[in-house]
Amino acid sequence: MKKFNNLFRILSRNCNMSSSKCAFKVALIQLHVTDDKNKNIENALKFVRTAKENSADIAILPECFNCPYGTKYFLKYGEEIPNGETCKSLAQCAKKNNIYLVGGSIPELQEKQLYNTCTVWNPLGQMIAKHRKIHLFDIDIPGKITFKESDALSSGNQITIFEIEKFKVGLGICYDVRFPELANIYRKEGCIFIIYPGAFNMTTGPLHWKLLLRARAVDNQLYVAGVSPARNENSDYVAWGHSLLANPLGETEAETEHQETIIYGTVDLKKIEETRQNIPILSQRRTDLYDILYHHL
Numbered sequence: 236m237k238k239f240n241n242l243f244r245i246l247s248r249n250c251n252m253s254s255s256k257c258a259f260k261v262a263l264i265q266l267h268v269t270d271d272k273n274k275n276i277e278n279a280l281k282f283v284r285t286a287k288e289n290s291a292d293i294a295i296l297p298e299c300f301n302c303p304y305g306t307k308y309f310l311k312y313g314e315e316i317p318n319g320e321t322c323k324s325l326a327q328c329a330k331k332n333n334i335y336l337v338g339g340s341i342p343e344l345q346e347k348q349l350y351n352t353c354t355v356w357n358p359l360g361q362m363i364a365k366h367r368k369i370h371l372f373d374i375d376i377p378g379k380i381t382f383k384e385s386d387a388l389s390s391g392n393q394i395t396i397f398e399i400e401k402f403k404v405g406l407g408i409c410y411d412v413r414f415p416e417l418a419n420i421y422r423k424e425g426c427i428f429i430i431y432p433g434a435f436n437m438t439t440g441p442l443h444w445k446l447l448l449r450a451r452a453v454d455n456q457l458y459v460a461g462v463s464p465a466r467n468e469n470s471d472y473v474a475w476g477h478s479l480l481a482n483p484l485g486e487t488e489a490e491t492e493h494q495e496t497i498i499y500g501t502v503d504l505k506k507i508e509e510t511r512q513n514i515p516i517l518s519q520r521r522t523d524l525y526d527i528l529y530h531h532l
């Protein structure tokens with residue numbers, strides 16, 4: 236309840252002042268990813284420039300935007316954060332375009348360990364967040380898809396929140412969206428927006444991608460973005476695409492098909508306030524019951 240009231244305090248303080256924003260334009264950049272790392276980076280930078288030309292405040296890239304998605308690629312494409320070539324390009328790009336840039340994810344190499352990592356850059360070109368995928372994508376649906384990220388990657392062990400003009404934004408990567416507890420923590424910490432760069436596939440994409448993003452939004456009464464690579468039928472792992480922005484009512488604000496493109500949406504803080512006032516589930520939760528039962532299961 237405290238964090239909930241804090242949001243209202245920040246909203247009424249900031250949104251009533253003409254110099255402060257209470258809505259952010261978000262660009263979801265669905266990129267075609269190839270096996271040419273430099274081309275992937277150049278392509279991403281080009282799309283961020285377009286996002287800025289269209290007045291976006293925040294640009295979001297997909298999971299694994301500089302590297303094909305697959306365990307056999309991660310070591311070859313891995314680089315140190317923030318000293319690797321991809322991060323240097325992202326930093327310059329954020330600064331040059333004066334934009335917040337959520338750098339999708341890249342394979343991060345640190346002391347012989349690999350991680351699937353998202354970096355976030357402010358308009359000064361400074362890295363303000365780094366999220367390592369917490370829940371690794373290990374699944375086996377016989378005859379459809381088997382994937383074991385843990386063959387190559389280590390998992391992150393921290394939640395990640397950054398701020399845009401005093402408003403908190405939480406980060407997850409792809410499979411992280413399947414775990415509602417993480418999103419609940421972000422809401423409890425006062426986030427107004429959760430961003431998931433993600434690459435669902437042709438089996439789980441049509442089943443769960445949209446459902447999960449909208450569910451995280453409606454459960455927590457905040458905005459949720461999922462940003463995917465474009466579908467590339469020539470790659471080993473074919474991404475579903477369908478990047479989308481869900482609003483606090485769980486409606487789809489913006490959604491694309493599977494091709495390379497940018498879509499835009501608005502994170503409107505007043506809509507969060509209105510939703511939370513009209514349907515006050517956040518203050519009606521019976522944590523006294525859930526906490527006891529949960530620990531007995």
Ligand SMILES: NC(=O)CC(=O)C(=O)O
Pocket residue numbers: 371372408409410411413434435436439440
């Ligand atoms: N690729 C992922 O991390 C997750 C995914 O495709 C799924 O959960 O399905």
